[in-house]
Amino acid sequence: MGPLGAAPRPPAATWDLAGRVVANGPVSQGLRVLDVELPRAIDFLPGQFAMLNLTGPARLVFRRPFSILATAGRTISFLYRAIGRGTSLMAGLAPGAAVECLAPLGQPFPAPAAATPPVLILAGGVGLPPLYAWFARYRRPADLACFGGRDLDDVPWDLVPPPWQVSVDRLDGAAARSVFHGLVTELALACVGEPGDATPRLVLACGPTPLLRAAARLARERGWPCRVSLEEHMGCGYGVCKGCVVPVRDPGPPGWRHATSCTEGPVFDAALIDWDRFGHAAAGGPA
């Protein structure tokens, strides 16, 4: 066991299960929670995900990856925002609807060991689930969790009660709640203090790419370890299609390689990501 905790190792086999929707509704203006009852309970580690699909004529060519928010008995929960075709169809699922669920998948965030420094969590929007799960399971007194939403209506308040700190990008009118106006990374900086006197921390981040880049930069500048969960589009979710690769540094020539996000990630050591190549699909592509 290293200083950052147990080596990532999923506790159980992955199960391909036919589930039923038990609840599906909004937890904020933009975010929704889907609860699915499975034929058996699933053991998962925070950061692991599931591949979901609809059934019948609405069945999608590929399942969609969703980080696991929580489980309770045979019920598994997901947080999502209806933005694409898959999530929009998902938003229309009524209780009783059938859902295909392949879970758990992927590498989790590290579990804390005695030598693990206090964590600094940065969660942005729909990137909340793996870090909600981490904080719910492992939270220690010195750990610090920050969530960033678009505005007050976008924040799923029931999921981020104190001691979660909350920031919003837009703050219109009189703030009825105590929130930080700005980016979640700015909130985090305000919380941890100046570089000289700040306690070393393990940074855990999930959210939009700019948030991940900022979290990785913050950690790098202070010499802190950092793990990020990447939200790549996926085809299969179980390692076979190679449709979700990310560039990572590699000791051999040419100095980098493609890592398969669904099996080697989605949680990566931020220092291993080749951030210069990350997200620049057009390099070598179309004019």
Place this chain on the structure above:
Amino acid sequence: MNRPGWWRLDPCAPFALGPRTLPGRIWTASGCFGYGLHGHDIAAPDLATPYEGIGAVVTKTVTPQPRPGNPMPRLVELPFGAINSIGLENVGFAAFLRDVLPELEARGVPNVVSLAATRPAEFGTMAARLYEVGRGLRHWHGVELNLSCPNVAEGGHDFGSDPATVAACVAAARPHLPDRILVAKLTPNVAQIAPLAAAAAQAGCDAVAAINTVVGLDVDTASGRPVLPRRFGGYSGLAIQPIALAKVDEIVREVGVPVVGVGGIVDARDALKFFALGCVAVQVGTAQMRDPFAAARLAAELRR
């Protein structure tokens, strides 16, 4: 699904193909089930493993040197299929022989190794080396030639669209595989596929696999640009099934070489269409990416 009266095969019974007996007729298509090692940790209530009833896993294509593959995005999902531009990402031939092939044997995964090269002669070199390493293996059944990549020696045109080049590739590999099957996977991106199948048969292949992906392109209307960085990709999934069936029919009626059907096979009914036209085996492709148990469930349904 009720099995039709004409259906009498047990798709999970051993059958002879060329010099070899294969364990079954339901295979997974190249590139759609990795190297065949990703299914061991996955379980389902109705099937213990995704390998149940599978006659062969055709591995992800292996090239002489490792390839990092293409930049993201690599997949475009469409209503009834997907366009991929993975770029033959693979560990390379040496690492495959060292790390993957022994693992497939140890885990008892029946397999056919998909090979791609940049010159016809390289198929011979790779087949010879593969046989040297694999001749004693029980679960390695043979080679599928992926002929849908640029032929460096011929100015970068696809190997697969010229009958003489297809014949050269098959002829290069054939002598090195005395007791293993040799399958040529054919491209549908030609007006007539029968001449390709005939060339492959005359050069000594045991079967042809039809079809590889159909050339496709999708446009992002917001940017006005092709979605894939390399513009074109390979279209697969249910949408290409009628194309596959037409090409298979052309081969069966005009050439007579054994055909392994592939292209848009999702469930048992789809597979039956290919068997009805005379295919000796079928491969499950894109559906296997969505569902690790796709081929196993299809096999279970057909043997009931």
